[in-house]
Amino acid sequence: MITIKNNMFHLATENTSYIFYINESGIAEHLYYGKRLKNPEYDIDALREKRLTPRVNETSLSPTDTTLQLNNLMSEFSTEDKGDYRTPSIAISYGKKKLRTLDLRFKSFSQFQGIERMKSPLFQAIGIDQKSYGISLEFVDSVAGVKALFYYTLFDDSDVIARRTVIENIGSETLILRSIYSLQLDLPEHNYDLITLNGAQLRERHPISRPLEQGIIINETRKGASSSESNPAIFLKHRGNDECYMTNLIYSGSHREVAEVNQFGKTHILTGINDSTFEAELEPASAFESPEAIMLYSQFGLNDLKNKMHYFVREHIQRGVWKNRLRPVSFNTWEALHFNFDEHGIIKQIKEAAELGFELFVLDDGWFSVRNDGTTSLGDWTVNTLKIPSGISQISKECHRRGMLFGLWFEPEMVSLDTKILKAHPDWLLGDPARKTHAVQRNQYFLDITREDVQDYLLNTIKLLIQNGSIDHIKWDMNRHLSDIFSVNPEIRNMGEYQHRYILALNRMQRILTSAFPNLSIENCASGGARFDLGMLTTGTTIWTSDSTDGVERLKIMEGTTMAYPLSVCGTCVSPSPNYATFRAIDLETRFDVAFFGVLSYSLDLVKLSKAEKEAIKKQIEFYKQYRQVVQFGIFSCEEKNGITYFTAASPDRTTILVLYMQTLLTSNCFDDILRVPLASENYVYRVTRRDDNAPIWDIGGDVRGYKKEEEAYEVSGDTLKWAGIKLSTRYSGSGYQTGMRVMPDFSSRLYIIKKL
Template sequence: MIIERNGCFLLQTLHTSYLFNILKSGHPEHLHYGASVISETQYEEFLKASSFGDGSESEAASICLNNICYSLSEKHPAAGGNMISYSDDFPGIALEDLPLEISSFGKGDIRDPFILVTHENGSKTSDFTFEKASITNDIQAPSSLPGSYDDSVKTSVGSSEDYAQQLVVTYKDKEYGTCLEVIYSVYPECDVITRRAVIVSANEKIHIDRIMSNQIDFHENGLVFTSFHGRWADEMHRTDSVCDGGRCVSEEMAAGESGSRSNPFVMISHKDTTEDSGYCYGFNLIYSGNHYEALSSNGYDKSRFISGISPATFGWTLDKGERFETPESIMTFDMNGANGMSRHMHDFVRKHIVRGKWRDKNRPILINSWEASYFRFTESSLLKLAKEAAGLGIELFVMDDGWFGKRDDDKSSLGDWYENKDKLPGGISGLSKKINDLGLLFGIWVEPEMVNEDSDLYRAHPDWAVQVPGHAHSKGRNQMNLDLTRTDVQDYVIESMKKVFGSGDISYVKWDMNRIFSDCYSKELPADRQDEFMHRYYIGLYRIMKELTDSFPDILFEGCSAGGNRFDLGILCYFPQIWGSDDTDAICRADIQRGYSYGYPQSTVGAHVSATPNHQTLNTVPLETRFDVASFGCFGYELNLCDITASDKKEIKDQIDFYKKYRHTLQFGHYYRLDDGRCITVSDDGKKAIAFMLQRESRPNRDVVTLRTCGLDDSKTYHITNRYVDIDLKTMGSLINMFTPIHIKQDGIIHNIANSVVKVQNEREDMTAPGALLNRVGVRLRPKFGSTGFDQDGDKTGILRTGDSRLYIIESV
C-alpha cells in the first residue's frame, strides 16, 4: 500500500512502514523504515484512503499520516557549527545533518552520495529537489528483466502474474534541469520494497560518475553491517562489522562479476540481534556485475546505507534527452531476527525473481560427469556411468566440460561449439537418445562467454576477445572474455547456443563462467566511453540469456561461475538455480550453504555429493554426511558411481529414495537457521519438517544433545524420528574386543568377514511432542557415545564421530 498526503509518503507492507516527507526546501527527508508504525485498524483506514483518494473517507487517514510524519521529522532551528547552510532562503537547513531519501554533491551533504554527475562546465554540484509524484494502484507489476532496456539498462522485477503498487517521485536539478526519478514498488505479502532510479539529462551532456539504486538514512549509529566474503571454492563467509564511525564497505569493484569475494546481499542489524530476535534488515541488488554496498556513520548519530553499481569501475555519458536506469534494489525488515528477515527474502526470490516453468517445480536429482572423469571420457564411459545412475534412481545425467572442439584440457576450444566426434561419434543427438532410453533426462555444460586463443573462433575473430589493442593481455584459466558489449558477438553466442540446445533432447544446461575480468576494453567503444564497458557487458549478457530462455522454456538452466562467483539475483531472473561452490567437501559446504541461506532460498542452490577423499580438500567425510548437507538444495551426485562399493551403492539408493519422499520440503520449505550450525526446513502447511545436525567435533563424556526447532506450528503435535543408517563394525576399531569372546586383529581376516555381515546398531529416535515445546524448549535426543555407556545390544546410543551428521524427520500426528 502506498499513500501520499500533503507531501508525506507512506509505503506500507503487512509488517513494515517506510515513510518520508518533502521539506519546504524541496528535499526529501527520510523518516522511518522498519517496524510498522500503524495499527491494524489504521491499516484499514489507509487502505480506504488509497482507494478513495482525497475524499471524506480518507480524512482521518490524512490527519494520522501528517501527524506521524511531523512526529518523526527532525526539528532543526539552525545549521550546526562548521556545517554548510543550504541556501539563504533556508539557512536553518544543513543537509549533512538530515536523513535524506537521495543525496548529491556540492550543497553541504558531505556523506557518501547517492548520485554524482559531472556537468559540461566541469562542475560536480547538483541540487535535486521535489518536482512531482505519481502513485499507480493495482497495476501489473513490472515484468521486464535485468537487461531489458530502451536506450539504457532496466532492471525491474515481477512476473506477469504479479500485481503491486508503484510510486514514482521526480526530482529536478534547478540549476541544470536534470531529472532524477526514484521508483518504489511495494510487495505487501513478502514485506519487501524495491527501489531503483532513473536519471534523464535535459539541457546538456552529462557524465554519470556514480548513481546508486538505494539509500537509507538511519537515525542512529553503532549498527552492525553484515556482509559475505570468500574466494573461489570458499564462498559466503559471514562478516559482522560494527559501524560506530567511518564506513564499512562490501564491494566487488574490478572483478566484473557479483563475486565470491563479496556477495551483493548484506544485512544491517542492532548489536543484540540474533537469528530469532532483534531488528534485522536485508538488502540485495538485481545485478551481476561490480557492486557497492556501504554503511557509514557520522558525528550526528546518523548512519547511511547505499547500494548500487560500484562507482570504482563505472561511468556513463548521457547526451541531451537520454536516460539511464539503475539496477533494482531489494529491501526487507523483520523484528524477529535474521531468520524472520531471511524468510521474507526467500519468499520474494521464489515468487518474484525466479520465473518460468521451473519456478515452483521440484528439481530433478542429477549425476554430473565432471569429478567422475574430468576431460577424459568417451561415449562408452559416459553411458556406463549413466546406467549406474539410472539403476540407483537418479533422474538426470549431465555431461560436463570436454565434449566440444578439441577440448582435452582447459587450454583450447572455448568458442568452438561443435561436438568432438572422437569422443561422441553420434554427437549430442546420439548420446542424448541413448541417455533417454535409459530413463534419464539429459543435460550439458557450456561456457558461452569465453574463448581460448587456441580456437577456431579466436583465429577467425581475434577482435571479439576483450583486450587492449597493442598491449599484452592477462588471462585466467587460459581463456579470455568475449566482448558482449558488441551486438555481433551477442548474436554469435545466441545462434551457436541455439544450435547446441536444439541438437538433441536437452533438459538441463549448466552455464559456466570460469574467469573474472582484466584489461577491460571494447574496440567498439570510443576512448571516452570505456568506463561504460562493464555495464554494457551485462546488458549484452542479459539479452543473450533472455533470448535463449525464451527460445527453450522447458530447459532447466543452472548458473555457475567458477562455483559461486556470480551467485546473484540478476542471474536468478533467468536461471532458476546456481551452483553454490566448486568445493564439494561437505564440512565446507555446510558453512557455505548456511551463508547463502541468509539471502537465498535453498531451491536456488546447487549442491552435490562427491567422492571421498574430497577432490578439493582431500578430507574424508562419511557418505551420509555428504548426503545430509547436499540434501538442503538442488540435489545431485558428482562422483564415479562405477568405482564405488556395493554397500555405498545401496546407501546411495536409500538416500535417493529418502530425498524423493521429502524433496519438496527440502527444496521449497521455509528454512530456519538453528543453534550450533544446525538448520530446519518446514513445509508450507507446517505438517513436515527436516532438521539437520552436524557433529563438528566429537569429545568424550558429553552425551546430552537438545534439538530445538523453529517454524513449527505451536498448536500441532509432532512425531520425531531420525534417518537411520547402519554403522560398519570397523567404526569401533579395536574397541570391539571389549565385546567379543576372542581377540580380533584389526584388518585381519576375521575382522573383515565380521565387518561384511555385522552392523553396529545406531540410535533410533522415537518421540512425540507439541510444536510449542519443540520451538521453545526442544527435546533431549538419545545419548551419544562418549567412551562409556555404549549399548551394544540395542539402538539407544548414537555414534557421532567428528564429521558425522543426522537428519531428523518431524511430522504432525
Template sequence: MPIIFDQEKGFFHLKNSEISYIIGLEKNKYITHRYYGPVLSSYAGSNQLQMIDRGFATNPDSQERTFSLNALPLETSSQGNGDHRISNYQIRNHFGQNVTNFIYYTHEITEGKKILPSLPSLRGNNVTTLAITLKDHNQNLLMTLTYNLYENYPVITRNVHFENQGYETVYLENAGSLLIDFPSTDYELVTLNGSHTCEANIARQKLHPGIQKIESSRGTSSPQHQPFLALVNPETTETSGPVFAFHFVYSGNFVAQVEVEQYGSSRLQMGINPDNFEWQLQPKAIFQTPEVVMNYSQRGFNQMSQTFHQIYQKELIPTGFINKERPILLNTWEANYFEFAETALLEQAQKAKDLGIELFVLDDGWFGKRDDSSSSLGDWQTDLNKLPHGLKDLSEKIHALGMQFGLWFEPEMISKNSDLFRAHPDWALQVQNYPMTEGRRQLVLDLSREEIQDYLVHVLSQHLEEAKIDYVKWDMNRHLTEIGNVILPPEQQKELSHRYVLGLYRILAKLTQKFPSVLFENCSSGGGRFDPGMMAYMPQTWTSDNSDALCRSIIQYGYSYLYPPIMLSAHVSDVPNHQVGRITPLNTRGLIAMSGNFGYELDLAKQTETDLIEISQQVAFYKEHRKLLQFGEFYRLQAPDKNFASAWLFKNQTEVLVIYSNGLAQPAVPIHYLKMIYLDNHANYQELASGEQFSGSELNHAGMLIPRIKEDFATVMYHFKKVD
C-alpha cells in the same frame, strides 16, 4: 491506497500490513527520509527534524543557518552544494564540473510495477509504485526515485532513472540505486563474505565512525562479497529483533556501504560500483539503474530469510520453474574431468538410471580439442574423437534410457588456442598495447558487442534444438581484466563493465524465452556470480566448487540467509574429497546435499556395492520427500559452532525433517537438546523411526536429545509427521 501523499504536511506514507516507510518533502525541494520500520497506523510528524546551527555547515539559504544539506536525512544525496557524505550519484557536465541542484519536480503514484528496461527485476501484481522526479533546472536533467511497495511482503524495491532533457552531453560518474539516512548509529553490519570454494561466510561487526563497505570491481558480483548487507540491533538474533536487509539485483561490479557520520546518523548506499564506471548521457538519453530489494524483519534473521525465500521463488525466477520439481542428477566432472569416451558415458548413465537418478549431465571436455583447460573455449563443435556419433546421438541414447540430458557450457569465454580466437582476435576484451591477461588459460568475450551476443545465442540455440538438451550448466570461470575494446570511442570506454552485464542479460533473456522448459543452472566456479540478477534467468546455482560435506554445511547455511534450498545446487562427491581431502560418511554427504538441490558428482563404477545400495536408498528417500525438501519452509536451528556443528529444519503442512550435523567429535561433550522452535505448539508429531509421539510445544521448548556421537562429521536426522 497503500501509498498516501499528505500534501499539507509534505509526507509520503508507504504502508502495508507489516511496514511503513515515510518520505518527507522539505521546503518543497528536498526529499528526506523520515521513518522505516514496523507499520504505523498513521503518521503526523512526531519525529520532526531538528534544525541546529552547525559550525562549518554550508546553507542553501544564507539567511537560514540552521538548514544544511550536510545534516539533513536524505533519500538521495546532493552534489557539490553542501552534502559531503557518501554519494548516490555524480554527474560531470560539459564544462567538466561536478555540480548539480536536483530539487523536487513532480511525483506519481500508480498501481503495478514496471519492468526495468534491459535489467532483471522482481515481478509483482500486488504492488503500488511511487515515482518521485527531481530536476536540475539549470541543466534540464531529471532523476526519478522509484519505490515499489509489495502488499504481501515486508518489501520495497528501489531504483533510479536518469534522463537528460538538456542540449549538452553529460557524464554519469556514479549511478547508485539506493540511499537512506538512518537517524542512529547503534547498529551492527551483517554481510556474507568469502572466496572461491569458501563462499557465504556470515560476518557481523559493530558500526564505527567512518565508512564500512563491501564491493566488487571484478566484473561480476564475485565470491568475495555477496551484493547484500543488513543493519541489525546488537540484540537481534535468529528469531527476534529488527533487521534492515538490502540485496542488489545485479551481476556486475557493485558497492554497498554505510557511513557513520559526525552528527550520529548512518548513511546506507548501494549501487553499481563507481570505480572505473562512467556513462555518456547524451541529450534525450536515459540511464536506468538496477533495483535494490529492501526487506524489513521484526523477528530476526529467520523472518528476513523467509521473506527472501518466498519472494525470490515466486517473483524472481522464471515462472515455469516456480512450482517445478528439480531432477536428481549425475554430473560427470569429478568422475571424469576432461577424459571420457562415449561408451564409458553410456555405462555411467545406465548405472545412474538403475539407481533412480533422473538427469545425466556431461560437463567440460565435449567440444573442440578440449583435453585440458588450455584450448577450445569458443569452439562449440562436438569432439568426434570422444563422441564419434555426435552429441545428438548421445542425447538420444540417454533419453532412450528414460533420463534427461544436460550439458556444460562456458559461453562467455574464449581460448587463445581456439579457431574462434584465430578468426576473431578482436572479440576478446583487450586494451591496445597491453597484453591480454589470461585466467585459467582463457580470455573473456566482449559481451558488450551485439554481434557477439547474437553469435552466442545462435550457437547455443543450435545445440539446444538439435541435441534436445534439458539442462544447461552455464559456467564463468574468471574475472574481467583489460576491460576495453576497439569499438567504443575513448570517452565511452568506462561503460564497458556495465555494457558487459547488459549484454549477458540480453543473451540470457533471448535463450530463456526461446527455451522456457530448459533448466539453466548458474555457475561461476561455484558461487562467483550468485546474485538475484542471475536468478532471474536461472532458477538454481552451483553453490560452490567445494563439495566437501563439512564445508558445504557452512556455505549452504550462509547462503540460506538469502536463497531457499531449491536454488542451492549440492552434489554428493567422492572421498577423499577432491578439494580438501576429507573423508566423510556417505550418509552425511547425502543429507547435506539433500539440504540443497540434490545430485551426484562421482564415478559410480568405483563405488562399492554397499555404497551403491545406500545411494539408491538416498535417491528413493529424496524422491519420496522431494516436495518437502524443495518447496517446504527452511529454518536454521543452530549456527555452526566452534566444532562446526549445525542444524536446520524443513517443514510443510504435514511433515518435518530435521538434520543435525555434529562437525568434529569432542570428548566430554555436554548433553544437547535440539529445540525445533518452529513447529505448531498445538499439534502432535510422530517421530517415524521410533514411533513416539510428542507435542509441538514439547519439541519446540524441551527439544530432542542429540545422542552421543563418537565420529567426526556424522549427521542425525529426525523425521516427524503431524498426527491428529
C-alpha cells in the same frame, strides 16, 4: 497501500511502513522505515527532526534556511557539493569545467499499479497488479540539466520494496554520470551490527558481522561479477532487539555497498553499481537506469527476514516454467570423470544413473573440439567426434530413453587463444590490440560479448546444439574475472561503461535463450559461486553454490547463502571422498545429509561404486524425492551451537520438518544435546525419528567394536519440541559404551524426520 497527505508519503506493505516527507525546500526527508504504523500522516511533527538552530561547523543548504544541513539530514538520495559530505548516491560532472554541483528539487510524483517496466535490458522483480504497486518521484536541477526519477515498487506479499534510480540529461551538453546507486537508506541511529557475506572461491558467502561505528564500511567487488568475495546482499541487525533490515541488488556485475555512520550517529546505506569501475556519458535527451535494488525489514529477527526473502525470490525474481517446479536430482560428470571419458563410458554412466533414480544427467566440460584439458578449445563449440563419435544427440537420446533429462556444460563468455573462432575473428577478443599480452586466468580470455555479432554467434551455436541435441538443461559457467577492458564496439565510447554493458549483454543472451526454449533450465555457475545473485536467478533455475563440495565447508557456505537465497536455487553435491580441495574424508551418508538441504546432485564415478554404495545412493535419492517439496519450497533456518550445526526445513503448514544435526569435531567428554525445533507448531503433536541410513559400523576399539546404530523415536507435543526440546541420547566420548548411545566420530551427522501425528 500508498497514502499521500500534507507532503508526507506513506508506503505501506502488509507489515512495514516506509515514510518520507517533501519539505519546504523540495528536499525528500526520510522519516521512518520499520514496523507498520497505523496513521503516521497525523504524526508529522513527531516524525520530523527538530532543527531549531544550525549545527556547529556544518554547511547550510541556503541562507534562507540555515537549519537545513544535508550532511545531517536523513534523505532519499544524496548529491555532491551542496553540503552533504557523505558518500553521494548520485554524482555527475558537466560543462567545460566538469562541475560537480547537483541540487535536485522535487517536481512531481506518479503512482502506478503492478510494476513500471524498466527501459533498459536489465532484469527487475516481477509482480501482478493485486500484489504490487508503486510510485515514482521526479526531481530536477535545471542549472545542471539533470532530471532524476526515483522508483519505489511495493510487494505486499513479502514486505519487499524495490527501488531504482534514473538519471536523464535534460540539458544541451553531454554530462558524465560518475555514480548512480540504486538505493539509499538512512536510519536515525547506528546501534546495529552489519552482516556481509564474504569469502573466496571454495568458501563463498561466509556471514561476517561487525558493529557499526562512526566511519565507513565498504562491501564491494570490481571483478565484473558479483563475486565470491563480497555478495551484494547485506544485513543490519539491531543490537537491542530483533529488528533487522536487508538490501540486495538485482545485478550480476561489479557492485558496492556502503554502510556509513556520520558524526551525529546516523546510518547511511547505499547499494548499486560500483562507481570505481563505472562512468557513463549521457548525451542530451538520453538517460541511464540503475539496476533495481530491494530492501526488506522485519521486527522478528533474521530467520523471519530471510524466509520472506526466500518467498520473494521464488515469486518475484524467478520466472518461467521452472519457477514452481520441483528441481530434478542430477548427476554431473565433472568430479566423477573430469576430462577422462568417451562415448562408451558416458553411456555406462547413464545406465547406472537411471537405475539409481537420477532425473537429470549433465555432461560437463570436455565434450567439444579438442578439449582434453583446461588449456584449449573454449569458443569452438563443436562436438569432439573422437570422444563422442555418435554426437551429442545420441547421448541425449540415451538419457531420454531411460527417463532422464539431458544437460550440457558451456562457458560461452570465454575463449582460448588457439581456437578456430579466434583465428577467424581476432577482433572478438576483449583487450587492446596495441598491447602484446593480456592478463590471463585459467588459460582463458574473454570474448567481447557487448558486440551483437559475438552474441549472435554464441546464441546461434548454442541454439543449434539445443535443437539438434534435444538438450533440456544447460550449465552456464564463467571461470575468470574481467581485465584488459578495450572494445571496438562503436556504441561504447567510454570504457567506464564496459562492465555494465557486459552485464546487459549477458542478460540479453540468457533472456533470448529462455524465450526461445521455454522449457530449458539454466544452472548458472562461475568458478562455483562467484555469480550467485538475484540477476542470475531471473533466468537461472539454480546456481552452483560453490566448487567446494566438502560436507564441512558447505555448512558455513550454506548458512550465509540461505540468508539471502532459498534452498530451491542452491545446487548441492555428493562428491568423492576424500574431497579434492580439503583432503577430508567424510562418509557417504553424512555427505548426503548435508547435500540434502538444497537441489541435490551427485558427481561420483557410478561405474566404480560398490554394490553397497549403489544401494545407499538409491535409497538416498528415494528419500530426497519424498521430502524435496519441503526442502525446496518450505521454510528454512540454521544455527550453530556447541560445535553442532543444525539445518531445519519445514513445510509451510509445519506438518513435516527435517532437521540436520551435523557434528564437525567431536569434543572429549562432550556436552549433552537438546534438539529444539523453533519451526515446530505448538498446536501439533509430532513423531520424531532418525533417517534410516547405511552409515558405517565403527570399530573404534576399547568399548566400541561394532555397534547397532541408535534407534531414537519420540512422540512429543509441538510446544515441548519448540521450547523445551528433546534431550537426545548420550554421545559416546571415550568410555562406558552402552547400546543406544550415539557413536559420532568427527564429521558425522543425523537427519531427523519430524511429522505431525
